[in-house]
Amino acid sequence: MQWLNAETQTVQSLTESLWQQLDAATFSHPDNFQEALERLLPDLSQRPEIEVDVLSHLVLACGDVSLAAFVRFSADAIKAARENLLKGCTVVSDVSALTTALDQTRLTHLDCQQATLLDNPHIDTVADAERTLWQNDSWHQKLSDLADGNIWVIGYSPSVLMKLCEIIENRGRQPALVIGLPIGFSHAPAAKRRLMQLKIPYLTTEGALGGGLLSR
CATH class of the missing domain: 3.40.50.10230 (Cobalamin biosynthesis CobH/CbiC, precorrin-8X methylmutase)
Incomplete structure (x- = not known):
């Protein structure tokens, strides 16, 4: 049990460290909404370009990439x-x-x-x-x-x-x-x-x- 607790704490520590690095990096460049959105959206390569554009606008409007589904x-x-x-x-x-x-x-x-x-x-x-x-x-x-x-x-x-x-x-x-x-x-x-x-x-x-x- 002690080993499990220690492992859990290590994972939490690493996760927190990763988020701190990512948060710190936000000051080094402007936010690129479109690039970030493309990474987060599901694969839409089979959809017409205009539909992808509409979906992107809808997701940006609500701030929730799960909407696309x-x-x-x-x-x-x-x-x-x-x-x-x-x-x-x-x-x-x-x-x-x-x-x-x-x-x-x-x-x-x-x-x-x-x-x-x-x-x-x-x-x-x-x-x-x-x-x-x-x-x-x-x-x-x-x-x-x-x-x-x-x-x-x-x-x-x-x-x-x-x-x-x-x-x-x-x-x-x-x-x-x-x-x-x-x-x-x-x-x-x-x-x-x-x-x-x-x-x-x-x-x-x-x-x-x-x-x-x-x-x-």
Whole structure:
């Protein structure tokens, strides 16, 4: 037992020493995010370059390289995004906080209009968005009016994604692309699974991962 304790302490000492050396080296050069990210990400050599670029941006947004394993694209998602943005489609966000976080300069350059389903600047959390939606269903008609031909970016409300999936299934509506990344532990995973079953262009994640930072 004494030998085992001594060996454990030696390993811990070596590990601590290694981290001290690595930490000290950070002052000798600037942080290279891209290089570090390439080393940490799983092997993506079989993925198209544009998908790797999207995955890299998503990982940098959340600071968690494990996210890459949970991101799901439809086969036509990237093509749909490129073609419809170049045509100047409307980009619809679920809440104002997400609308204002999008790349306004690029969208203006592409002549893309923006719309917000819950156009209230005071709604900036998932809880606020869900509470507002469940208290008032007047947004259902607005969602229906905006469903076809637009790019949807949903980063807060699982209920919005669920309702959008419902009208796609039941009414044959056809968005240009759905970026469905609401965060949550119950409704959000269910809404994402439903999205992945639809025959439309989409980008989403499996499970609870998501949020406004990833969606923008």
